[in-house]
Amino acid sequence: MTFRQFAYRNVVRNRRVYAAFFLASVFSVMVFFLYSMLMFHPGLGERFITGITVVGMTAADIILYVFTLFFLFYSMRAFMQARAGEFALLLQIGMERRQLGRLLFLEMLLLGVASIGSGIAAGFAFSKYFFMIVRELLDLPELPLYVSWQPFALTAGAFLSLFLLIGFLSSWIVRMRDINEYRKGIGASADPFGYSAAKAAAGLLLLIGAYAAALFAGRVNVLYLAVLLPPAATLGTYYFFSHTVLWLIDLMRKRKSIYWRHARLVSFAETAVKIKDNANMFFIVAIVSTVAFLSVGTLASLATYTAQYRALNPLGLVYLSQPDNPDEQAHITSLEKELKQRGLAYEEVRLTVVREQSSYSGQPLNVLRESEVNRLARVLGREGIRLKPGEGAFLPYSPDAASKLKGAEIDTVLEGSGVEVAVRGTMKEMLFPAYALGTNSIVLSETDFIKTASAHADRMYTFYAFDVPEWEETVGIGLRLSGLMSQASLDERPEDLSFYFENPGSDYAVIRSTFHLLLLTGLLVAAVFLLAAGSFIYFKLYTMLDRDRRQAAVLKRLGFTDREFVKIVNRQLVPQFFLPWGLAMLHSTFAFLSLQAIWKDLADLSIVKEMALVLVAFTIIQLLYFYLIRWRYLAHIRGPV
Amino acid sequence: MPIVQIEEVIKIYEGKVTHRALDRLSFEVEDGEFLAVMGPSGSGKTTLLNLISGIDRPTSGHIRVAGTDPSTLKPDEAARFRRQELGFIFQDFNLLRMLTVEENIVLPLTLEGMPIKEMDARMRAVAKRLGLADILHKRPDEISGGQEQRTAIARALVHRPSLVLADEPTGNLDSHAAREVLDLMATINRENGTTVVMVTHDPIAASYCDRVLFIKDGAYYNEIHRDDRRRTFFQRILNMLSLLGGNVDDLSSVRLP
Known part of the structure; x- marks a missing residue:
């Protein structure tokens, strides 16, 4: 058995372990491909304001690429964390760290090639339906399926470079660590309540302050606020996830009358562990979702400016x-x-x-x-x-x-x-x-x-x-x-x-189609963020499955009923799904409230309706996703240990 | 009045290879007794504990624990039965890592919705008894193995169960900590009259019990009662084990953390 065969068999025979990572990658590739198919579509050219469309789509493309890079990198780290025991074993039987790095690189390349292939195939299979939806949305006469080498080349090239990068990074990271670090298990967070009270308070104050300032935005101060508020809110969000939430849970923990009741003991502590473990990810999801909400909301409002256009023309x-x-x-x-x-x-x-x-x-x-x-x-x-x-x-x-x-x-x-x-x-x-x-x-x-x-x-x-x-x-x-x-x-x-x-x-028809196209682009990017965030939560759950299963078995023996157990799972999943989400909603709501102050003068439009529609749609998708993942997680965790 | 009655219990696992884990096993455990169950690997000890606790059901035969047949209970009733009547001690302690010692101990009580004061009092009493009073606010990662197992014992006792089930409680402890834990279990059994059923490989651990039951291939093999002196009891256990054959004193497989 050569080393390459070993890497290959490692992946193929441990399908279950790699499945979550693989699926997440396939999904990213698929969306990127669908998107490229739209971008290179020959039928789109003359119907839109070319300059804006090209800039908008290129920007979305770059955002998608960077986000996927980040997403894969983060998934890869979680994946390595889950395999710490395996790495310890390999090092123990005498594998050099250099070889371990090479093993990881080969595995990543294999996974990459497989997910690029499957992602493009799935994307191509779905593209007909995708075009049908786009046609409806953009009010186009027809949008036929076409075959061209460009979307294939762009997707394959982009993701190949991505997986190579991730492969190098992972092999480099794996070499940095010592066998004893693997034996202890990486990132098994020592203290779920390790937070700084000062930073927790700072996080809360920053957020409340930013919201209050956003409410009082007027024409005069909006420029200062536009410079000051986003950094303040970003820092506040970061502290919120890494400190404030833990602080709040700890406050409840100190009140035995709240904490020592039914399944709360386990569910609160478990929530704290999961949030602490994923604070960085939640922070990024919250910020990225906010940006996505804002851009989609703005585009949605621009797409409906009929009255304004008529007044000018x-x-x-x-x-x-x-x-x-x-x-x-x-x-x-x-x-x-x-x-x-x-x-x-x-x-x-x-x-x-x-x-x-x-x-x-x-x-x-x-x-x-x-x-x-x-x-x-x-x-x-x-x-x-x-x-x-x-x-x-x-x-x-x-x-x-x-x-x-x-x-x-x-x-x-x-x-x-x-x-x-x-x-x-x-x-x-x-x-x-x-x-x-x-x-x-x-x-x-x-x-x-x-x-x-x-x-x-x-x-x-x-x-x-x-x-x-x-x-x-x-x-x-x-x-x-x-x-x-x-x-x-x-x-x-x-x-x-x-x-x-x-x-x-x-002209109006062209402008409107262009904004609709940009809106669609924004929605697509937001959807990727959304699904990626959800996939990531699932992926994290999956890598922790062994621990969670053992814990579930103990809880069963201690006499937790099935309903109490589902309650615990709910309580730890809901914050993971909806806390970054809820915060992003709050952020964008306040941002829109302050924008509304100048928007009204700028263009006589109310954007409340469009924004509400967008937020409701995203919430429904998120809810569906939550139930899907809860269902899968419960099925896994109730399975045999 | 026996607290556990096992009558002609058969447990067969269907699968690619049908496996008979328990074969017409019968025995009783008296109220207040400290019983050890010994047998080679694969003799059905863990299956037995799962049947008693209602996690698994026998293929045939009858089981009564504290007046109920756990195999007739619905899943929720079985869960309630476990948290009211049974206490568990495991080989790898199975404390919840994110909870403090205090919270781990109090866990079974919270499910019952007991008043906070009462929970606190009970937790403090049992913690004092087990010498945990100083480490109540530490988490499992910060204490020794012996302390962890004592915490697990406290968790198994705090709700005053009719029966404590222990699965290799000393398997992961050094000899000093193991002796400490066994002394504690024996004392609690003697002073509180708590019934304990302990599954073990370790003849030293078994020598702390009132009676040792030997099973082989899922069937009753023999039993011996304790006499006045522990040393001779230990010797008789060893003799019985050599008669029983097999790999009784196997170390449990080496694990990587």
Whole structure:
């Protein structure tokens, strides 16, 4: 038997011991693969804002990779802890530590290759269903299964490097330790109540302080808080798991009337042991879950900003024609035709725009005509304006600008025509967004406008504003014009175009799909965190199974009924599952409460509903996972010793 | 009035190889008696303890312990029966590592929902008796093997069971600690009248008992009663063991921690 065969048989014949580690790895590989399949999908390209999507997905990919690395490393350490007795035996019969390291490296490589293979296979088998779900979520017409080498190569490459790294690390760690350390058993935590009361109190104070500060967040102090609170909450969370929880349990332990009752003696002490043993892991799960909740909640709220978008884009279609545009009539006719073909009601308002120069600011200035602007305002159901000769008013480019320019009083001379204008205030509401005409536009009285226009016959633009009540239905209208525009910007010759066209309905569809895709990405990453955290708890339980089983046998002899035993198991599992979880919930709730303070001004949205939905969904998944793992654990622990 | 009655008990384990662990075994244990059960490895000693405590059921035959037949009890009733009527002492002590000495002792009482004062008083009394009063707040990792086994004895006695079952209680102790533990068990048996059934390999341990029952291949083999002098009793036990043959004085297999 060669050394390599020994390593191979060690793994294959001890399937049960390696099973938990193997399954956890397979799951990570599977999710990563599904994710890559989505990332490389040829059908996704043109439907989204490419820049944001690529950045978002790459970021998620990196997070996933780092988290998996951490997760595997932590699992590996727990695994080695569980095998301390075996290592002691191997060293005792004369294996060198160098060889032990090599054995571990070979085992890890074997497990790695096996889990990459199975993970990719499972991922590929599930990808059809996965795409079906994604299609539903993103509202895509179709998302067919495809075969390409990229997702396979990315997944295999990423995880191979990961397992090699873990293999090196484990063989290095195993060589660091002495035989006597293995004989004693690694990490059998000596004192479950070894905590520092000062740190325990500090943890509690930090958390309470951070929450209180988050509640009082306003526009003024939110920047300071954004810098101060996350580190405070992070440190508080760390102390909470490594000290505060133990301190709280110890406080109860000192009250015999609470502690010396029924199965509490065992369950409290056992909870303390498990929490102390896994404090670091719980800390990381809590922080990572918080980040996941926050990003998912934020994305969920962005995905629903219809009202906001509509306020910024009150027009259905926008077409701006330059003075020398030969296709003006053809384009407008084709747009009208397309609208009619779709059966969409619309009203078309034609506005004349003169590009002038303001003596006041030295900047280009768009000049519009009172009667035409009022016509557009009427069509949109907004308030018009009445101007005396010599007077002007700003045309606000956003709702914010409308209130900002309200009291503006500027006297200026239009340099081209020499018309003097006293600009007083602004139109009450915005009529069209900045992108077509820029941010500097005023409306002039009829007489002044005619004066200006006659001086600038060569600088007359025509602005076609289409009001389409069913604005979300215009997706795809003017596709040829949009195509011409993106072609020109690709060729870096935008000045060649003699028109500007904008279809807010189409843009909105793209923006929404992009956010939905990002949301899905966030959800997927959060789901990985969630399942990884659950798997890890199961894995830890599994490595402690021998000890727990022996303990269960003793408890049975001492006369614990089955119900009391299940109660003990419940009491030690519930905190492991729901304590990091609950803390993450609290963290994100308070973070959102403070975010809400600025969010309201930033975008007039309430994110409570979306957040609640996300949290409820995650809680349900977590509950299911809890019951699944409790079921498996009880089955194992009741089995023969 | 016997506290344990074993009548014609047969226990067969079905499996790839059918194994008859107990074969028509009958004996009785009187109230207040200190009984040792000896026999070679695989003679069915541990099976016997499992049947008496209701963890396992006999294939046929009758068992009565303190007036009940543990094999007729439902699982929850069996659990209640164990925590009210029985005390256990194990070879590897089986203290719960995360509990202190005090908490380990009081554990059987907490299940019964006894008032705190009463629990405290009982725990202190039994701890004082076993010389544990100074180490009540230490955890099992911080005390010696002898102290651990004394803690386990305290746990087995604190709820005043009708019967204490001991499975190789000295198997993991050095000779000094073993003698201390056995003296204690004998004293408690004599002074409190606690009935003890002890399964052992060790003839020295057996020589502390009132009566030694020998079983071989799951069947009754012989028994001898104690006389006035322990030395001659010990000699008679040794003689019986050599008659019995087998590997009685086998060391239990060396374990890695």
